Amino acid sequence: MTRPDYTVVWAPYYTAHKILKGLVDAYRNTDDARALDLAEGLCDWMYSRLRPLPAEVRQRMWGIFSSGEYGGLVETIVDLHSITGKAVHLELARLFDLDSLITACAENRDVLDGLHANQHIPIFTGLVRLFEATGEQRYWTAARNFWDMVVPPRMYSIGGTSTGEFWRARGVIAGTLSDTTAETCCAHNLLKLSRQLFLHEQSPKYFDYYERALYNQVLGSKQDRADAELPLMTYFIGLNPGAIRDYTPKQGTTCCEGTGMESATKYQDSVYFRAADDSQLYVNLYSPSVLKWNGVTVTQTTGFPVEQGTTLRITGRARFDLLLRVPAWAEDFTVAINGDQQRVSAVPGTYVTLSRSWRDGDTVRVRMPFRLRSERALDQPGVQTLMYGPIHLVAREARQTFLEFGLYGRAALSGDLAANLQPIAGNPLHYRLGGVELAPFYEGTEHAFHSYFRRVEPKVVFAGVDSGVANPARPDGSTLLDEVWLAAPFPAKRVFVDRVTAVARQWVAQGLMSVGDHDLVIRTARNAPIR
Structure with missing residues (x-):
């Protein structure tokens, strides 16, 4: 008999994913055959349990909140298959298919309203891996369409999604603001999915989103004040007026504290991508980093996002196309090579391509001045947020009703609203607006803040x-x-x-x-x- 309380039996395959992922990573990093043996044994056990079940029973299992949550298990099983080549491992991965959701998304039917967000986002990271392993087109189409159902129709200004762990109707943003918005795990997994999709479709939109979520929600999910005992990561991030970020673990440590620590790797894992034949190098994030590739070293030096630009220096010699992402917010993106301004078509939301035989010491200087803009909530145009370049600015204010700001009266021809701001000396990206301090969301403080305001x-x-x-x-x-x-x-x-x-x-x-x-x-x- 099924118990109605989902906490009695809670997501056993979610736990299996954590164990299997650890074993696969241990084998990859140590070549210890014992880890591989245990990983295969765990998959054999899951296969023996799931294969005899009728398909309709499995479908019901994977649709149950939250016992059917299995995290990134499918992508990890496919990773194991890439090591073993055993067909049974792909067969096991397919046993987790939630066909009703896959079919709906493949047909571009938005059925996300009411679904538990972080139970379902990792389903699609698994589908991309299944597409790569099987070539089955519906897996790819479903994942691609799903991403567009979340970004931007269910995305908050910081890049996060969900309220109270669930999705609501498409396009309802202001109507879902609460103290339990933007579960941190959701942003973590959407970053993973965006990265996967880019590997197959080099659309700048994936990294426009990646930049937004990384430099706002993910960076702001860690409390700046150090603590020797606790991870101090957010679970939810309240976006209602006067919210205070809560970095305290709930009933122990939640999944979001764990993924919050893991998210630190995302500051480096997607800065650069290369074409399979090494003919192109994509620069998707502007972040201080060093890349050794194709006989050259690319050193990126920047104070971004405080600095509104970056410098890339080439050491070595090679011929390749350097593709620089022009962020969707960057209206005035310029490039100079060795001090010479380049005549390029830098359309926001595209790439600038620099084709060249690169020589030792070549230096690429990119400038991308930030502009202050407002973004409207999809369901209530008068409820808006402030973005300065890629950075979400919040008002530090304790009152729990919407602040009201007027901005058009000092707008420039460019649409830049920055003339409304008074910089706070010695504190980059801090301003005053109508007597209220504005600060970057990414600062991990416990100030009461307003992410959204009412435009008057x-x-x-x-x-x-x-x-x-x-x-x-x-x-x-x-x-x-x-x-x-x-x-x-x-x-x-x-x-x-x-x-x-x-x-x-x-x-x-x-x-x-x-x-x-x-x-x-x-x-x-x-x-x-x-x-």
Whole structure:
């Protein structure tokens, strides 16, 4: 008889994964045959238990919260298969297929609402490994589509996902903010999946996400204050107004403390990728590092993200394409080789390719100035967050209701909102906005903070010049100013004025604005000293 309390029998195959992973890693790093023997024995035991079960019983098992959670077991079984070559190990891996979920995702049907997030994310890291081992296309398609169902439809500004460990409806962000958002294990496993997908599809979107989650949630999941007894990693990260990060283990040590420590390896494991034939080297993260590869040493020196750029120095000689990721947020990305500015098409969200026979001492200098931008919650446009380049800025404030900020009145033609900020001397990436201190989320402190705020723009103001016109809004909360600035960056003031004119005319035509207010807004745009 099945007990309704899932804690009575809790995820036995999740535990099996931890044991098997340890054994496989021990064998890979020591060549100790005893570790391999134990790993194969454990898989034989699982196979003997699962193979006789009817398929419908297994499907029910893997769908149960949370007893059906098996973590990264499938990818580890496939790793073992890569060592042994035994067909039975691939057969065992397939016995964990949750067909209802795989089929839905392969068909691009979003069925994630109500699912336990970290029970299901590792299913897809396993599917990528199964695709690599079997060539079965549905595994790849399911994993690829699944990623797009989470990023960005269920992603918070720090790169995390889930609330109370579960996913809610697609696109509901502001409506799910609580003190139990963004379970740390979810970010850890989404980083793994992003890395896997990039190996097969070199889309910059995977590393735009990776950078966001790594430099915000993962870096901010560790408390800065050292402790000799406790790992001091977050389990949940509350993103509701006035949240305080809790680094104390819950009822002992949770999975998130363990993966939180393991996540430190992610600062180095995905900085560089190479083409299989060594003809290309991808630089996906801007991080101080040294790479020895293909007869050369690449030394990356940077203070990123405090420094808004990086330097790569080549030691040795080789011909290859150097591909530099242009982050989606980087509107002004420039490259110089040995001091000579390069004429490159640096479109945000793409790669710049430098094809060259590299010589000893060649130096590549990259500059990517940060801009302050706001990002809207998908379900409530007026609820927003602040991003400075890749860094999420939070307001340090104890009140537990949304703070209200207006920002458009000092926006630049580029869309940069940084003119609203007052830098705090001697404290990089710290600012004041409306009397409130802003700080990078990644600082692992116990200050009360606001990740999201309410955007309030009562008047149409350009470059500090007030038109005297109330900023009209649509029923969904989006405003005239929102629509104007959606088109930023503007290459010249003339283009900006044309945009204001077109939007104002449209709002008049839709009955959302009077002709008199239309004239005042356009006149203000023309006269404003905006640059």
